[in-house]
Amino acid sequence: MKLRTLALLIASSFAIAACAPQQQTAPKAEKSTEKSAPAADSKKSAEADKPASELPVVDAVMTHAPLAPPPIDRDHAARVKVKIEVAEKVMRMADGVEYKFWTFGGQVPGQMIRVREGDIVDVEFANRSDSTVPHNIDFHGATGPGGGAEASFTAPGHVSNFSFKALQPGLYIYHCATAPVGMHIANGMYGLILVEPKGGLPKVDKEFYVVQGDFYTKGKYGEQGLQPFDMEKAIKEQPDYVVFNGSVGSIAGDNALKAKVGETVRLFVGNGGPNLVSSFHVIGEIFDNVYVEGGDLINKNVQTTLVPAGGAAIVDFKIDVPGTYNLVDHSIFRTFNKGALGQLKAEGEENKEIFSGKLSDNIYQSEGGAIQTVPLSASEAAKVQAGAPKAGTKEERIAAGKTVYNANCMACHGAEGKGVEGAFPPLAGSDYLNEDPKRGIHAITKGLSGKITVNGKEYNSVMPAVALKDEDVANVLTYVLNSWGNKGGEITPADVAGSK
Numbered sequence: 001m002k003l004r005t006l007a008l009l010i011a012s013s014f015a016i017a018a019c020a021p022q023q024q025t026a027p028k029a030e031k032s033t034e035k036s037a038p039a040a041d042s043k044k045s046a047e048a049d050k051p052a053s054e055l056p057v058v059d060a061v062m063t064h065a066p067l068a069p070p071p072i073d074r075d076h077a078a079r080v081k082v083k084i085e086v087a088e089k090v091m092r093m094a095d096g097v098e099y100k101f102w103t104f105g106g107q108v109p110g111q112m113i114r115v116r117e118g119d120i121v122d123v124e125f126a127n128r129s130d131s132t133v134p135h136n137i138d139f140h141g142a143t144g145p146g147g148g149a150e151a152s153f154t155a156p157g158h159v160s161n162f163s164f165k166a167l168q169p170g171l172y173i174y175h176c177a178t179a180p181v182g183m184h185i186a187n188g189m190y191g192l193i194l195v196e197p198k199g200g201l202p203k204v205d206k207e208f209y210v211v212q213g214d215f216y217t218k219g220k221y222g223e224q225g226l227q228p229f230d231m232e233k234a235i236k237e238q239p240d241y242v243v244f245n246g247s248v249g250s251i252a253g254d255n256a257l258k259a260k261v262g263e264t265v266r267l268f269v270g271n272g273g274p275n276l277v278s279s280f281h282v283i284g285e286i287f288d289n290v291y292v293e294g295g296d297l298i299n300k301n302v303q304t305t306l307v308p309a310g311g312a313a314i315v316d317f318k319i320d321v322p323g324t325y326n327l328v329d330h331s332i333f334r335t336f337n338k339g340a341l342g343q344l345k346a347e348g349e350e351n352k353e354i355f356s357g358k359l360s361d362n363i364y365q366s367e368g369g370a371i372q373t374v375p376l377s378a379s380e381a382a383k384v385q386a387g388a389p390k391a392g393t394k395e396e397r398i399a400a401g402k403t404v405y406n407a408n409c410m411a412c413h414g415a416e417g418k419g420v421e422g423a424f425p426p427l428a429g430s431d432y433l434n435e436d437p438k439r440g441i442h443a444i445t446k447g448l449s450g451k452i453t454v455n456g457k458e459y460n461s462v463m464p465a466v467a468l469k470d471e472d473v474a475n476v477l478t479y480v481l482n483s484w485g486n487k488g489g490e491i492t493p494a495d496v497a498g499s500k
């Protein structure tokens with residue numbers, strides 16, 4: 001998806017650039033009027049009010065998350081054409097978990113729209129003929145009944161048009177408001193529209209688009225297969241998933257946002273809900289500016305900002321030191337147990353004065369250094385007994401093992417088994433493991449402590465035993481052995497049983 005949207009974005013930026021010259025027709029006075037107009041008067045500050053019919057017509061630059069459309073480089077109003085097609089679509093919610101999303105434009109969130117205060121937004125709203133129900137759109141950035149909900153109500157196989165004037169600048173949610181409204185939103189029908197103030201926003205180096213949402217599935221978090229919507233959980237406000245940009249991992253790992261040391265980053269953050277308020281936080285960063293609730297009020301030096309359901313915030317920060325910065329909902333079980341984790345990876349020069357990194361690490365054994373077992377809840381223990389589905393082939397074992405790895409090992413050994421120097425040894429290209437893969441069985445089932453050397457580096461730490469079924473131990477080790485430059489091979493449940 002990334003490449004295609006990028007190409008589209010680039011293509012459409014060029015389209016805008018190409019038609020920019022003939023758009024520069026606004027009176028010269030316009031700019032100065034805008035600058036001196038206090039924000040509160042912005043509704044009235046008439047920029048040489050042309051009749052709407054005489055405004056130049058432009059196509060909106062719309063982007064799929066996590067990309068944001070480029071800043072507007074017009075100094076006058078326009079009629080901006082926004083085309084939205086609703087599609088009901090089965091897509092990935094998490095590894096092995098699918099969900100039938102209802103989408104604006106084929107993805108969750110819907111595409112981000114960027115217009116300028118004073119623009120007329122011409123909306124063309126199409127509902128595909130393979131949709132099962134009617135849909136509509138309520139723009140929080142519009143003034144008028146339902147934000148356009150009635151005006152845009154569209155049966156499958158129909159297309160509606162309406163327009164609104166973007167009177168007030170700000171970052172606004174749009175969402176479907178067809179009954180049952182909660183269900184349409186819960187299925188992913190939301191996105192953001194930015195109405196730039198006439199003078200634009202202060203320039204930054206990178207801008208991204210992130211929308212949180214909560215999802216309610218018949219099966220529990222991680223339960224495999226196509227999961228239907230669960231109305232009862234939605235009413236009780238007990239989501240199984242809380243995610244950024246529509247799925248677990250959508251902006252983490254290989255999909256992480258990227259920036260460089262020294263750059264300023266802006267996140268357009270929305271919260272589609274339907275239920276939860278987000279305590280939005282970036283671990284290891286302090287927001288220099290927060291446009292509180294997406295409006296004009298700027299708060300400075302903020303750690304965590306609330307993003308209401310059906311609301312938004314703009315946050316700016318500068319990257320001072322390299323590293324991986326995790327985007328979370330600091331209602332923190334949502335991050336570690338429901339998927340609300342994004343990442344921004346920053347490369348560049350270290351600055352040891354701002355952040356030293358680990359200076360030393362010695363063993364501190366308050367519990368006598370005994371190996372501990374990661375505790376299991378009663379239901380988890382029951383599941384362990386009941387057993388996971390059996391893998392028939394090595395390929396199935398590798399696929400199942402990946403899920404086991406992500407749930408049980410990644411927290412310490414890291415994505416791609418890279419480990420953490422001085423604390424957690426790498427599993428990627430581990431000579432310790434490749435020399436005798438059965439050492440892995442022992443490490444998982446019995447735990448591991450004392451000095452070991454992995455790829456020439458010494459580790460003297462404690463790995464707790466991980467309570468897994470033999471099948472899962474076999475799967476995860478087979479996955480590890482066939483990943484990240486390891487030597488391949490297969491560990492079977494019989495191997496595990498035999499060497500415990």
Ligand SMILES: [Cu+2]
Binds near residue numbers: 135184189
């Ligand atoms: Cu809908």
